[in-house]
Amino acid sequence: MPVVLISSLALLGFGGFFGVVEVATTAFAKALGVPGKIFYPLSLCAVGSFIGGILYGRRAWGLPLRRQFLVVTGVFFASTLLFFFVGGLWGLALFCFLSGGMSAPTIIISMGLIESLVAKPRLTESMTWGLVSPLVGMALGAAVAGPVVDWAGPARAFYGVSAFGALTFAVAWVGQAWLAPPSPQGIRTVR
Template structure:
């Protein structure tokens, strides 16, 4: 009787091991630093408008235009990265973005609202597409699929921290000094973070994959049915987030507790961070498409208790749950996008995904603002957005599975396999 040794189970992936991999800590830290202006600039612009006597309405308009310009320009910058590489897109964008933010307090104060609007729109158009670029870099930085899974979850989970740290930092700088200093700090952090990423070896070595034809002679399209359905579903996620932010403000006004407007989104972001940490620590059974649908269902279920018109403390606790599943939805969506998008247009596909969430968030914010005085409708909007996401994901499920020849993960500048000749 012979015994056959069973293979050793794969060791558990730790975040220490992931962050200790070459270039990972620098790229992740640089991307997070460079993306802080995403959360800082809209707040700093409003505070500058107030301090300069322009009024909150004009400041809100400028802030919205900054976000809109940044979102709409994402696919263009993604397409440019896929054609010419990341450095040639990141570096000029960071210089123009930082320069315009610094120029706003000087030129905007003396040039009138038209010049201020032009400066803000120009700054938004030139915000570096670091998130899409980072997602495209992960395969070449971490060829091991399990480490890449952990890194992607960590990347998605830490996004929420930007929207906690960023506004707090702007508020502290504006209160201690001036909003102009807050704008300068925003510009400096964006430039420093972008430089850290753009000058890192993986970014310098990264080259776009040349356009190729599949076995059927057809170029794989970015507008495939699966990607269109996926991007549509993520607009519902953005709608939910935008509606939640306004609902939190409405509850804060109703309860007479102004801090709730920041505490509730912070609790949601904390849940997102913790969910990302948990999801990335292990490999989960099933397919990515299955994970996406399951996480979408859990995301919806987490919002349903709000329909009971909970009090502020209970509501703050409840939003942690859908926050935890937000990271899973986003991480699985990026993985699905990678499997469905043409290899030579991956960065652009990621940028469209980001734009879909941003567009949905703008719609959710606008509608929730109209319904803020109706407590039931305001509390129901996050659930409505999550329900839309789940319905679209379930309808799209057959189209989210790659059916043709697909490129392997790590297709950007992936080193060829080593070959050893037996002697």
């Protein structure tokens, strides 16, 4: 089912972002000599997600879910570009907060797309794919970030954040035609 594949791949990229952030932030704080302060950027990622989820859920958006998916993943990707400019722990904390703000909306929209486009008998299996994908992405992101930290240093490992952000947005963009709801005749309508 295209919607499951698209949502799962986008969420895999999204999870990769978190895997890279956790490993690179830990190494970055150690390199700065403040390993005990990794709490700030990592917790601000979660706080950003919390606030993003509340703000997203407070209003009814006028766009179809697939367009919301494109917008939210686009904003997420744009926010990951900030990681190219990581210079200190507090800047990193701010970047984590901003990118984290797209976390809950992306997951909500992805699950909404699956729920609205998958036949009821396949819904549980489809949701499971969507929920497991970020975990696989986190493992992949962490596995990639570790060697990059060892080879090029923690600041360069943050480039992986943007790579996973680009993957998430690219999948949402390319998948737009397959995320359109079918017309009564069973043909997908692209708007």
